[in-house]
C-alpha cells in the first residue's frame with residue numbers, strides 16, 4: 001500500500017514518526033509501550049477521541065442534541081470517563097454496560113438502554129437506577145415493561161426504536177435497519193405500541209429512535225430513515241404523545257482502508273432541516289466513529305514460515321484479540337512500528353489460534369517481516385478489545401491510554417491463572433453416588 005493511501009490512516013489515528021523514526025501515537029513511542037507492557041496490547045489515543053467528539057459536536061451547530069456514546073464499541077472505564085467528561089451520554093445494550101457506564105461517571109439520566117433482549121433483571125435494574133430512557137424493540141418488551149412499571153413509583157420513559165426498513169450498504173452482519181431483521185419495531189406496529197403505552201399507568205413515550213447499521217458511509221439511508229421517523233413522530237403527536245427526543249442511532253463509518261468516510265458536517269447537513277422542524281432534541285449514538293480510529297493493536301511476529309508458495313507471519317495477536325477479520329472479513333491496515341523501506345512482498349499475517357479463520361490479513365502487500373518485529377494493527381479502537389475472548393485459553397490483552405505524551409495502563413493483561421480461577425475441578429469428589 002502506497003504512502004498516499006496510508007497517510008490519511010495514520011493521521012486519523014494520531015500516528016506520526018518519533019524522532020528515532022519509529023511510530024508514535026499522541027507523542028508516545030509505541031515501541032516503548034510494547035517493551036513495557038508486552039504484546040498483544042491495545043493502545044488508544046485520548047486526543048483522537050476528543051477530536052472526534054468535538055468535530056461531531058460542532059457539526060450540530062445550534063441544534064439541541066446529545067451524543068450518546070455506544071458503549072459496546074469500547075467499554076473500558078477510562079474511555080467511558082473521557083467521553084463522559086466531554087459531555088457525552090451513553091447508549092448501552094446490557095446490564096453489564098449499565099454498571100460500567102455508571103461506574104465511569106455517566107449520570108443515570110444521560111444513559112439510554114437499547115437492545116432486543118433485555119431481561120426482567122436488566123429492566124428492573126435500569127428502572128431502579130433511573131436510566132434516561134429504555135429504547136424498546138418489540139411489543140412484547142413494551143408489554144413486559146408496562147407490567148414491571150406497576151411495581152414502580154414514578155414514570156418510566158421509553159423510546160420506541162422503529163425498524164425504518166431502509167437499506168444501508170454495509171456488511172450484512174452489521175446492517176440493522178431492514179425489515180424482517182430482529183431489530184426495532186416494524187412501522188405497522190407503531191400504533192399498537194402507542195396504545196400499550198397509553199394503557200400503562202406509569203409509562204410515557206420519551207423518544208422515537210432508529211439505528212440502521214454500522215460502518216455507513218453515505219447520508220442517504222439516514223435521510224430516508226429520518227423521513228420515516230418524522231412521520232411516526234407526527235403519528236405519536238396526533239395520538240397525544242409528546243416525545244422530546246429523536247434518536248438517529250449510530251453507524252457513522254470510519255476509514256479502515258481507502259474508504260471516504262462521511263464527514264459529520266456532511267452527515268448532519270442534509271438532515272438539519274428535518275431535525276429543526278421536529279422540535280425535538282436530537283440524539284445520535286456513535287461508537288466506532290468516536291473510538292475506532294483512535295486505537296491500535298500492537299502485536300509481534302512470533303515465527304515466519306513458507307507454505308504452498310505463501311509467505312506467512314505468525315503474530316501473537318489472534319482472533320480472540322481482534323475478531324473483526326474473521327467475523328466480517330474486515331480489513332485492518334497493518335504497519336511496522338519501525339518502518340524499513342524495503343520493497344513490498346505479499347504476506348499472510350495470521351494469529352496463533354487453532355482456526356483457519358484466525359488471520360489479521362491475507363496476501364497483504366507489506367515490507368518483509370522478521371521474527372520479533374513489532375506491528376501496529378490500525379482501526380482497533382472499536383469492536384477490538386470489546387469483542388475479545390479467552391478462546392484457546394488466551395489471556396485478554398492489556399489496554400493502554402495515551403494522552404499527549406503520557407501513557408498509562410488502563411487494564412492490565414489478564415493473568416492466565418485467573419482464567420480458570422472459578423472453575424470446579426472435581427465437583428462430585430467425596431460425595432455419595
Ligand SMILES: *Cc1c(COP(=O)(O)O)cnc(C)c1O
Pocket residue numbers: 070072073091093114115211213214215249250251252285286287288289382
Ligand atoms: C452498535 C450500536 C450503535 C453504535 O454503532 P456504531 O456503528 O459503532 O456507531 C448505536 N446504537 C445501537 C442501538 C447499537 O446497537
